[in-house]
Amino acid sequence: MTVLILTCEQDVTADMVVARLNATGVPVLRLDPADLPGGVQLSGEYVHGGFRGQLSVGGRLVSTSGLRSVWVRRPGVPAARAASASASASSWLTEESSQALYGILRGTAARWMNHPDAAARARHKPWQLHLAQRTGLPVPATLITTLPQAARDFAERFPDLVVKSVSGTHPQDPPEAVPTSRVAPGTDFAAVASGPTLLQHRIAKRADIRLTAVGDRLLAARKAVAADADPDEVDVRFARAGAPWEPVGVPARTAAAVHAYLREARLAYGAFDFVEDADGIWWFLECNQSGQFGFVEIDTGQPISRAIAEWLAQEADV
Amino acid sequence: MTVLILTCEQDVTADMVVARLNATGVPVLRLDPADLPGGVQLSGEYVHGGFRGQLSVGGRLVSTSGLRSVWVRRPGVPAARAASASASASSWLTEESSQALYGILRGTAARWMNHPDAAARARHKPWQLHLAQRTGLPVPATLITTLPQAARDFAERFPDLVVKSVSGTHPQDPPEAVPTSRVAPGTDFAAVASGPTLLQHRIAKRADIRLTAVGDRLLAARKAVAADADPDEVDVRFARAGAPWEPVGVPARTAAAVHAYLREARLAYGAFDFVEDADGIWWFLECNQSGQFGFVEIDTGQPISRAIAEWLAQEADV
Numbered sequence: 077m078t079v080l081i082l083t084c085e086q087d088v089t090a091d092m093v094v095a096r097l098n099a100t101g102v103p104v105l106r107l108d109p110a111d112l113p114g115g116v117q118l119s120g121e122y123v124h125g126g127f128r129g130q131l132s133v134g135g136r137l138v139s140t141s142g143l144r145s146v147w148v149r150r151p152g153v154p155a156a157r158a159a160s161a162s163a164s165a166s167s168w169l170t171e172e173s174s175q176a177l178y179g180i181l182r183g184t185a186a187r188w189m190n191h192p193d194a195a196a197r198a199r200h201k202p203w204q205l206h207l208a209q210r211t212g213l214p215v216p217a218t219l220i221t222t223l224p225q226a227a228r229d230f231a232e233r234f235p236d237l238v239v240k241s242v243s244g245t246h247p248q249d250p251p252e253a254v255p256t257s258r259v260a261p262g263t264d265f266a267a268v269a270s271g272p273t274l275l276q277h278r279i280a281k282r283a284d285i286r287l288t289a290v291g292d293r294l295l296a297a298r299k300a301v302a303a304d305a306d307p308d309e310v311d312v313r314f315a316r317a318g319a320p321w322e323p324v325g326v327p328a329r330t331a332a333a334v335h336a337y338l339r340e341a342r343l344a345y346g347a348f349d350f351v352e353d354a355d356g357i358w359w360f361l362e363c364n365q366s367g368q369f370g371f372v373e374i375d376t377g378q379p380i381s382r383a384i385a386e387w388l389a390q391e392a393d394v
Numbered sequence: 395m396t397v398l399i400l401t402c403e404q405d406v407t408a409d410m411v412v413a414r415l416n417a418t419g420v421p422v423l424r425l426d427p428a429d430l431p432g433g434v435q436l437s438g439e440y441v442h443g444g445f446r447g448q449l450s451v452g453g454r455l456v457s458t459s460g461l462r463s464v465w466v467r468r469p470g471v472p473a474a475r476a477a478s479a480s481a482s483a484s485s486w487l488t489e490e491s492s493q494a495l496y497g498i499l500r501g502t503a504a505r506w507m508n509h510p511d512a513a514a515r516a517r518h519k520p521w522q523l524h525l526a527q528r529t530g531l532p533v534p535a536t537l538i539t540t541l542p543q544a545a546r547d548f549a550e551r552f553p554d555l556v557v558k559s560v561s562g563t564h565p566q567d568p569p570e571a572v573p574t575s576r577v578a579p580g581t582d583f584a585a586v587a588s589g590p591t592l593l594q595h596r597i598a599k600r601a602d603i604r605l606t607a608v609g610d611r612l613l614a615a616r617k618a619v620a621a622d623a624d625p626d627e628v629d630v631r632f633a634r635a636g637a638p639w640e641p642v643g644v645p646a647r648t649a650a651a652v653h654a655y656l657r658e659a660r661l662a663y664g665a666f667d668f669v670e671d672a673d674g675i676w677w678f679l680e681c682n683q684s685g686q687f688g689f690v691e692i693d694t695g696q697p698i699s700r701a702i703a704e705w706l707a708q709e710a711d712v
Contacts, residue, residue: 112540112590113540113587113588113589113590117540117541117587118538118539118540118541118590119537119538119539119540119541119544120520120537120538120539121535121536121537121538121544121548122523122524122527122533122535122536122537123535123536124535125527125533126527127524127527132541155589158588158589169589171561172559172560172561172589172590173589173590174561175518175519175520175560175561175590176520176538176540176560176590177590178518179518179519179520179521179524179538179560180520180538182518182520182521182524183520183521183524193511193514193515196511196514197511200493200496200497200500201493201497202438202493202494202497202498202500202501203497203500203501205440206440206445206497206500206501209440209443209444209445215440215443217439217440217441217442218439218440218441219437219438219439219440220436220437220438220439220494220497220498221436221437221438222430222431222435222436222437222494223435223436223437223450226437226439230439241490242490242493242494242497243489243490243492243493269431269435270431270476271431271473271476271487271490271491272430272431272436272490272491272493272494272495
């Protein structure tokens, strides 16, 4: 039974997982959907009420019934490297290739990290906030609005606010993260009428927490805020390098809530971002279903890539 | 409790359903996501572990906790009518507005026709074929492939073939359906290596069947093939106007399989296309989760819009 890894060619994090799988003798098929059609070929047959599929990469043929798991890591856009006469033909070929590849893979009994349906849903930030609330994770007071008066009322109740994007990532090429920023006192908020705005109560944090969930295993890391940190540096992604990430235990209540979140979201992998306040409470900011983990593993020595390799290598769902 | 209808301004089919709802006194809020931000405003608040949302259209304010159902009919692209400085700003505003609107609506307990997650999944044609097989609907022998030899082997076993697109619709503006065509005998199939191709055994049909499912209600219509029809006219969408659509009963086995399909797909609405062969067997071609029904209602007099209005008007899930 083979592990299928969908990722681009240059992916050192995937390399770490592949090395672990190779060491234990688990067969691995790695491919980039960008190479379909071309270096990657496929076939799926629906005959007499049954389905049979196969993938071919570099002359190696694998039956989809022989896949034990699929890791959707950093796949390229299907058909991205195929020659095409025009942009319209190319977007058409991408859609055809995407449906063919993922359609055939959907017909297998393989376990997914993460299933495309769960992954697509998990990208919705407002849905994340709601799910976090329902599963018992503390969520900072948040408003998403196009109504200036609603924003003003919210700012009166929660004067210390940050503003974020609703969707997370600016759709540039390459996509660009939008930094979270503090809202200046006395802001008028008239401009929220021109576009949905996410305002969130700023948690005075003493640390950032990254919790990486792999199946049932939770590996958390903590990065303390420097004593002389600028309180305007609210976004850890854009802060100056400071303290390293260090392993930290997961409080039992948080662990139970995270397990519930993953179960309801049907995610096998999730990278949770929290901030820790002065009372030690972990406040949920977001869960990235395809979040990077290499930097945490390097800083902390936590065996995340090994946990992923072990999850992918399992023969049946546990 | 209000029925929310997401559709564009010019939608006579939605008008039919709105008229029925108005006649029974059920409050209706109709909006086009293209008008957000602008004519449509919204606000959603996540505070103290709870969620409260509101929508505002033309000065009318509705709490999302007061929504009994949401009909995703023919919604415009969010923010499509908002002024924007550049194409990049516009796609960004669309993503922000889409996440804000659907994110807030996902936080409600309303019943959906159809839920965005179910709708997104249901658009995958290969997934449809697989689900149809599993729920017991007869599916014509089908191959999706980029391997010329697989196509040749398939054509030897099933010499009478049609070719279709894998994804269904050509991504033009406006999108354009790609007609299904017969494959000429002796075709070489070398070209399938350049793009995934869907080949399907042609069913010698004596009628086309359109089965419209609304909740648990199934309304089927049949359009007989003219005696002098050209056998190359395999795609009913592009055939000459012939016999009208006429109501037809649904065979018990088909009804059971369709109910199972909808249940597993989590769809409240589906427009199924079948072809009927000489033995009276209905062969599954596809299920369009947002398929038009106006033309069937006009031809047959079947109360589809009434069934939709009744489903939307229900107070709780049945």
